[in-house]
Structure formats: C-alpha cells, structure tokens
Amino acid sequence: MVEKQPIDYSLYLVTDSTPAILGDKDLVSVVRAAVEGGVTIVQLRDKKSDTGELVRIAKELHKVTKPAGVPLLINDRVDMALAAGVEGVHVGQDDLNLTTARRLLGPDAIIGVTANSEKEALQAARDGADYLGIGTVYATPTKENTKSIIGTSGVQQILTSLASDGHDVKTVCIGGINHGNAQRVLYQTASPSKRLDGLAVVSAIMASNDPREAAISLRKLIVQPPPFATTVHKPTLSPEDLIVKIPEVIKQMASKKPLCHNMTNLVVQNFAANVAIAIGSSPIMSNNGLEAPNLAALGGSLVINMGTTTPEIRSNHLKALAAYNAVGGPTLLDPVGAGATQQRRDGVKALLAGGYFDVIKGNEGEIRTASGAQGVKQHGVDSGASQLSLEEKVTLVKGTAARERNVVLMTGPSDVVSDGERTFIIENGHQLLGEITGSGCALGTTIASVMAVHREDKLLAAIAGIVMYEIAAERAAARQDVKGPGTFVPAFIDELYLIRQESLQGDSRWAAAFKVKSA
Ligand code: 3NM
16 A cells, blocks of 8 residues: 555546446546546446456556556455555445445555435544545436435535534545536535535546546636636625615616526516616527527626426526536526426426526525425415515525525515625515516516626625616606506616616616615
C-alpha cells in the first residue's frame, strides 16, 4: 500500500465493463484516456468477471493510474485490492463492513463507503471512512437496483448532518451525474457548513466515444461555479434600502427592454404578453424547446409555467431550462396547480431535478408541493383554504430557498419571499387580482423580466417586480372607471404602463405605497 496523502476527489471515475456502457471499447484504453483527461481517482467496478481475471484487470489499470498519481480502488473486494496492490476499496452497505476492511488493509488504505441516508453516512464517518459516496442522486440506467433517489436536497441534508456531527470526511455523490448537471449538483448540494469534494460518474465518461474529452470538459465544469450563480454575496436589504432601490431597478428594466421568453399556459398567453409590454420588457411566447438555445443567447430570461401542461410540453420545458442554465439566463418556475394531480406533482419533481430555477413562485399549495410536502390537495389551480400560519409560511419559504439555493415566493394575501437568508413579507395587491385569470402567471412574467436585467441580486429583482405589479393593481382598483374585474384588467395594464413611464422619468413616488417588511 502506498503512503496516505491528501486525495483529490474532484472527478471520480467508476468503471463499468458491460456492453451497454463500455460498448466495444477497451476498458484499459478508456481509463487511460480518462486519466489523461483529468480524472482524479478511479474505482474498478466489475460485478461479472471472476477473481483471477479481476486481479489481472486491476493490475493493468494500476499501470495506467499509478504513474499519473491517480489512486485506484476496487469495488467491494478487499482480497483483490490486496492481491493487486492498489490504493484501496469502495464498499457498499451490503459489502464487507468498514471496520473489517480497515483491519485487513491497514491504516494507509483509502476506504470509501456508499451512503444513502444520514444514518448510514454518520455511521461510516464515525467508523473512519476516508470518503463517502453519497447517492443515488438521480435515477440512472447504469445501476437499476439502487436504493432511494435522494436528489440534491437529500445530499445536502446528509452534508449538513455530517458537519453538525463534526465530521470532515470527504464526500462525492453519484447517480445520473453528467455534463448537463455537474455544476448545478455541486451548487445545489452545498450547505453553508459543508460541500461535496467531488462528483462520481460512470456513463458520462465510460459510455463516451471520447473519454479523454469527456473528462477534460467535466473537470472544467467542476472547477467553475455555474453561470447562473450570480448572487455571489447577499447584501443586507432593509425596507429603507428597498424603497430607494425598487424604482431604480424598474427603471433599469424599462430602459433596457429585455427579452422575456414565456413558456406559459394557453389561458394566459395574451394577457402575460400584454403585461410584459406594459412594464417595458419584450415578450416572446414560445413553447418550442428546440428554439430555446437561440432565444437564450439573446440575453433574456425564461418563465416556465406548468398550467395546461402535457408530457410533450414538459420535455420542451426541460430543453429550454437546460439552454438557459447553460448561459446563466435567469429562470422562473410557476408550478401552476402543482398539488392538483399526480401528473403535475411528477412534473414539478422532474423540472426541479432537470435544471436550476432562480425563482420558484406559487401559491401556498404549489409551494408546499414544490418543497416536497406530501398530501397537498389543491382544488384545480387555486390554493384552497390556507393550512399554514404566516410564521409557518416564512419557515417553509425560507427553508425551501436555502435548500434550492434560489429565491422562493409564496403568493397570498401576504406574499412571502426569501433567498434562504433574507426573507420579506409584502402586503401590497388587491383582491381584484384574484377575480381575473392569469394574474399570478403574469406576475411570473414581471419578475422574470426584472431579473433579466438585474441579475446581481435576484431577491431584490423579485421584490421589485412584485411591488410594481401589486401597486399597479391598487392604483387600478382605486380608479373611478373601475367597476369590477372586467374594467380592472385594462386599468391594471394602464397603471403598469404608467409606473414604467414614471420610473423612466426618474419619478419614484409610486414606490412609496409599498408595504414590505423584513420577516
Ligand atoms: N452507484 P452513472 S449509482 C455505481 O447510488 C453506482 O450508490 C450508485 O452511474 C449508488 O454515473 C451508480 O452512469 C451508477 O449514472 C452511476
């Protein structure tokens, strides 16, 4: 065994020799290419070959990894690790236990353990594992008999729990990690107290026709923050700051006229487009995911609204989300009716697992569903009777935003909005907004339009959008010519337009009507 040194876990390759993954490529050549491309640690995982053959393969691989200073571990088999003289083993929960493996291999061997839950992770850390392989993050065809799918939130929970128990054990995560999600997984799994040391992949490298390039590009992604991570530090915001900043942010939007790409439901397309024009952004209503990369390149933002959704629409949503995430274009999810049907509950899960949303905006039922609460019953797209006190809403919104590392907005008589650190309650608006279709959806369009130009603080962008929108509603409702929902709609669009004009002229008096308090 070689002497134990600090190990770089950042790009951890797990091999797979099955035809479905490796194809007709040669295992040793693939590993060589991957090592050249920059994988930092390799695990030989082969559940089929017999012992003699495995030792031979391990020795072949070791000739590639050792000169490169890349540790080689064997999945499961302590005997083979000893026979081949490699750097260590990785054991699953059903394999030989860690304490025995340590006794056999000695203190210098690298021993990693699979952990699917906080309990398993804490146990392995206490027993002296060098690192944990946390998973399964996402369902993967590479290994079908995995235990539960824990997503980024499950990984984050395990990291938090390890940190609060005082463990500095190294960690990687595994399951469905690829070039499309590597940066987001690192970003969204991080808790304030502990972050992953690396990512473990099988198919992203082993199934690639160019494993060297696959490793090079994964390494590049791993060392850079994702393009959407723009709120680097979160400045404090007091209500006094907000009253000054909100009109400035609205002016910034109205003068830049950003593109706001709406993938929204067929009930509100026309209304949302009119709202976008009134506030000073430039709407495009496209549900075609294939044109999203072109649109994302124009520097605007994306609204994904789940109303009137279908499986085909969902696949378009995922394509568009990936396109905007790739360039850091701000994204907003409106999980309309998320708690109403199984299709929509599954839809929210798929979207949250499929990409990053800068803002998730919904009513109480929708945000509870997005947060993972079970048994939320929504009657259609309405929130239904409130189940939560204001204090509980604040806790839920703040916790969900901290978990997703984004901004979460729960609308209602009091809107609650948070980025996980800063939380505000907004009490503007008018009940006539609840008497027309699409008022929630067009609020999403408004917030996304503001975010398109104000990326440095997306919480501030969201608050500015809400305040503009809700003060316009108050002003419209107070007008003599407004007699009810029918006359409210045109008056509301006029007031949005007027607030935009006032802001452009530097007249910020409209914002004095804001009712925002820090929670
Ligand atoms: N272990 P891919 S998931 C080997 O959850 C392995 O413990 C897992 O393959 C676990 O990177 C997995 O192709 C396969 O998704 C990961």
